Amino acid sequence: MMSAQFKTSKPIYSQIADKIVQQFVRGELIPGEKLPSVREMAIQAGVNPNTIQRTYGELERLGVVETKRGQGTFMTEEIDMKRKLRSDIQREIIALFIENMRSIGLEDREIHESVQSFLNGGESGHD
Amino acid sequence: MMSAQFKTSKPIYSQIADKIVQQFVRGELIPGEKLPSVREMAIQAGVNPNTIQRTYGELERLGVVETKRGQGTFMTEEIDMKRKLRSDIQREIIALFIENMRSIGLEDREIHESVQSFLNGGESGHD
DNA sequence: ATTAGTGTACTATTGAAATAGTACACTAAT
DNA sequence: ATTAGTGTACTATTTCAATAGTACACTAAT
Structure with missing residues (x-):
């Protein structure tokens, strides 16, 4: 596959x-x-x-x-593992994103707008 | 340094x-x-x-x-290079972010909320 | 006991990134 | 012409991820 x-x-x-x-x-x-x-x-x-x-x-x-x-x-059958993983990974992804955006000098407001613009703009496509 | x-x-x-x-x-x-x-x-x-x-x-x-x-x-002294780089990199960062968030099954609405929450949550930075 | 399917543990080789060291070519200043 | 500082081009070695192949240990089913 x-x-x-x-x-x-x-x-x-x-x-x-x-x-x-x-x-x-x-x-x-x-x-x-x-x-x-x-x-x-x-x-x-x-x-x-x-x-x-x-x-x-x-x-x-x-x-x-x-x-x-x-x-x-x-x-694993650990009941909380799924939720824990989801939470941890999500935190990692966001932290990386914010770090990257700040590294090119963007303000928090601009970061916020960028996400909004991207999601509305419809540059979708994923696996 | x-x-x-x-x-x-x-x-x-x-x-x-x-x-x-x-x-x-x-x-x-x-x-x-x-x-x-x-x-x-x-x-x-x-x-x-x-x-x-x-x-x-x-x-x-x-x-x-x-x-x-x-x-x-x-x-470089190319006048447009700085703006072009900033734009290209920004697009890359956002695309990666969205891709990552969708990969763990998050809806666009949840993605939007996460960013908002993170920026307001106050993990360094301000504004 | 035998067999098939499984995880596990080795050894050896390949390829790319990084390191280490040397040598050469160009530029500017003297 | 000489010198210092620069980019550039080599060769060799080390490290690690990945590959390749083999062998062994455990489990379930027969």
Whole structure:
């Protein structure tokens, strides 16, 4: 399905991890759901199995997935994880955005207007 | 002045280029101004001269600086460059922001509210 | 016990960024 | 002509993400 285009600026294993977290937060992956095996996911993403191994390892470290040896890798059943992730990520995104806008010398009022203008202007298009 | 902390996710030469562009857009660097030599800038940034060489090369490719062999590297005198850069970068920042927010399933209305909330919330800055 | 599917742990290689060091070419000032 | 300061062009080495391939350990089903 997704041969995926990766950005050069960030490790692929991390980009894949981001994508899984996004799907979880959006509800496209549900708590307890089994993820594709390391080998299968590697095929789907068009990368080496070792890359997925690192992705899953990173996600487990974050508490997003739980691995059961011999059975597979599953989305966590932690009831609050989804909300926590959504909240944390949202905060990160906004902080980065504001930082970037201020870095080019924009005032808060201009930042506010820019967002409004963009959303109304309809330069949409996403994945 | 800036021993600088670099992020691991992006090439250092590119991060330094970004910083120079930001300073130019903010008016801290003016058209025609001479930049530190490759060697001097390397010392200031705490990196290898080759890294700065790549930074200047990239900036020249973008038309942000002009190099005069034997004299140094100077900010471009192109009258519209500052405005163009500011505009382009601003568009990039906003597009990335919107894309990120939508990736975690937020509606445009929620995006708008988040920005408002963040700016009013008072995490540094004012106005 | 065997098998298939899984996670895990290795070793080795490739490619890009960064580092390190050297050398050359141009400009301005003397 | 010489010197200092500059951009530029090399070669070599290191580090890390990614790739490639192999082997082992655990689980469930048969």
